[in-house]
Amino acid sequence: MDFELKTLTLAGAAAEKCDAIVVLVGESFKPGKDPLSRLVADAMKARDLETKPGKLLQAYRSAGIAAPRVVLAGAGDGTGKRVQAAVQAAVGSLRTSGAKRLVICLPADAGDDAVRAAVAATAEASYVYVATKSKPEGRELQRVTIAVADAARYKAGFGAAKAAANGIEFARELANLPPNLATPTRLGDEAKKLAKTHGFLCEVLGPKEIGKIGMGSFLAVAQGSEQPPRFIVLQYQGAAASEPPLVLVGKGITFDSGGISIKPSQDMDEMKFDMGGAASVLGTFRAIGELKPALNVVGLIPSCENMPDGKSVKPGDIVTSLSGQTIEILNTDAEGRLILCDALTYAERFKPSAVIDIATLTGACVVALGGVRSGLFATDDGLAQSLQDAGDAALDPCWRMPLDDEYADGLKSNFADVANVAGRAGGAVNAAKFLQRFTTKYPWAHLDIAGTAWKGGAAKGSTGRPVGLLVQFLVSQLGAAPAKPARRGAKRK
Missing domain, CATH: 3.40.220.10 (Leucine Aminopeptidase, subunit E, domain 1)
Known part of the structure; x- marks a missing residue:
């Protein structure tokens, strides 16, 4: 349009x-x-x-x-x-x-x-x-x-709005595709097309390269599927190479059966939307290609299916993440955090100014916030406020949730450094606490979009959220003075 x-x-x-x-x-x-x-x-x-x-x-x-x-x-x-x-x-x-x-x-x-x-x-x-x-x-x-x-008065904001609208539509189209078409390979191909069109750098890694890097947690989720995993790295350079980039990490589970901890059959078709975080990163890069902001931005997308198979990871298995931390997998349906943790560790090599991950992570966040606001977790107060302000301005709102150390108590394991799930209470926070263990070297925020990435029922389909929030956040960073707000909750227990 x-x-x-x-x-x-x-x-x-x-x-x-x-x-x-x-x-x-x-x-x-x-x-x-x-x-x-x-x-x-x-x-x-x-x-x-x-x-x-x-x-x-x-x-x-x-x-x-x-x-x-x-x-x-x-x-x-x-x-x-x-x-x-x-x-x-x-x-x-x-x-x-x-x-x-x-x-x-x-x-x-x-x-x-x-x-x-x-x-x-x-x-x-x-x-x-x-x-x-x-x-x-x-x-x-x-x-x-x-x-x-007076059109001249609104020119800049209008340009950003147009780019965001195009990015949202791009994300919606990807997420609405059926899972037999929107495979990890397809996401990699879409990233390459974006890179060719807009001049981004793009690298798409397959199973061998992912294994060589040491992403054992990511590969554990992927091993039960016939579809090969892909790790997508997109880079946009709009500022000097010396400027640290913002890194966006998107969960790319193109279909989530739950694995061995299989989900109920009702509404399982909606698990094609479990790559909403990946779609939002690609949609944001679509907008970046149009806006060309004076920023450096990196997009990281770990993508695979989570399927039940004789080769699938099992409850009780222990895997070694890219960070070297060992993880006891108690529930194979808590797979998003297992692929994200390796991507969050990979983000360290870019020496980022901040890292934001976007994931359809927990049903608990849906219970807490419904489909109105995305859940926001952050170790940095300034980053959290900027994201909340951007969401309000874009009418794509989020709500900050706690990261108290006590929420991590349930993740203790007798056999590994950490378990991948805790109890049902505070499930969205427990998941965020798991991810926080892998983000101690930079300011970090986590957007849980399980309630906002798609709608069910008669209106079933992707919303394209939170592309609007992310684009508005990037626009708000233009000309912003570099700051190092006080971090809280950053220590790993």
């Missing part, structure tokens, strides 16, 4: 040649004398239109308006969150209209957050998955103009 930012009043929009116009009507709306303003004023006077977010009123072939369809949408106070709700409802109402060219008129006093929200909500509401359908119904919407009072 092609987005355009344009300086356009309601009078100008009324004359715009397009298939549909969406007018966001906020609480501060002041009507003019143009046809669109009169339409809004008449509707509000008749109490047929409310400014409550999501409330719609449609008109067809209105006098003085070039577009055949007009949707008036309540936008409340005009903030990003209200605009998001309004645009999602309005664009959703046009999905079957055949409209290809759309103009969205933002309130005159709209802020940068409203522009970001309008772009993101349009992309989300118009997304259609067609990759594996024999008779796909493609997305009709092709060109969207965001009309604002």
Whole structure:
């Protein structure tokens, strides 16, 4: 989809040649004398239109308006969150209209957050998955103009919003693919394509190279599958080589059966979404390729399947991680942390300014936070605050969770340095404490996206989260003064 930012009043929009116009009507709306303003004023006077977010009123072939369809949408106070709700409802109402060219008129006093929200909500509401359908119904919407009072004011934020929207769609497409297509090999190929298109450095390692490095924990998970594992390394250099990079680590389990500790059959098909962390890293790099920020960024993706087989790792097996720490595997369905720990150790070689891992890690996080906020764990207060602020700004929110040392007590093992699971209580925190053991050499944050990476039921499908958060975080780092905030909870017990 092609987005355009344009300086356009309601009078100008009324004359715009397009298939549909969406007018966001906020609480501060002041009507003019143009046809669109009169339409809004008449509707509000008749109490047929409310400014409550999501409330719609449609008109067809209105006098003085070039577009055949007009949707008036309540936008409340005009903030990003209200605009998001309004645009999602309005664009959703046009999905079957055949409209290809759309103009969205933002309130005159709209802020940068409203522009970001309008772009993101349009992309989300118009997304259609067609990759594996024999008779796909493609997305009709092709060109969207965001009309604002002064386009120059919003130019930078609009560019970032467009890049984020493209990255989110890229992540959604990958995660929505069936697991027989979205294999570890396919993820490696997609990374290579991104690298070729945008000039990234890319290395994709197979089983022999992974074993030679010493990633015993990662390989233990992969050994039960016929699909060979892949370790993907993407590098973008937008700053001087001497500048330490930010490292993004994405969990890439392309299908999770649970292994020998097999999952119940109900909803197991949704375990194709267990590579949501990997998809989000690739989606973020898609956005980076468009934005070209003055930063150095590394993406690390350990990818494999977790399957039951005669060669599969068993409960009670002990493996040696890349860090040299031994791990007693008590539950083979706690596999994400086993592949991530080796990637987190590998990240040390880049001497990073910070490392953020993204993983559909625990059902316990879903219980704690549902599908609204991703779980955030961090050893660095400044990093945690930056991520939380970025999530709020991108309307892709997270919530900081604790890392008290006592949560690691359940991970003690009589036979290895650490066990891969503790008890059920505090499961999301226990998993984070396991990962923390492998992150003592840099500031670290962990995003548990088990509740936010996809939706089930009638709306089943990937959300592309937290690409929006990650892109906003990277943008926020541009020009930021290097700082070393106080770290907490960094010692390994």
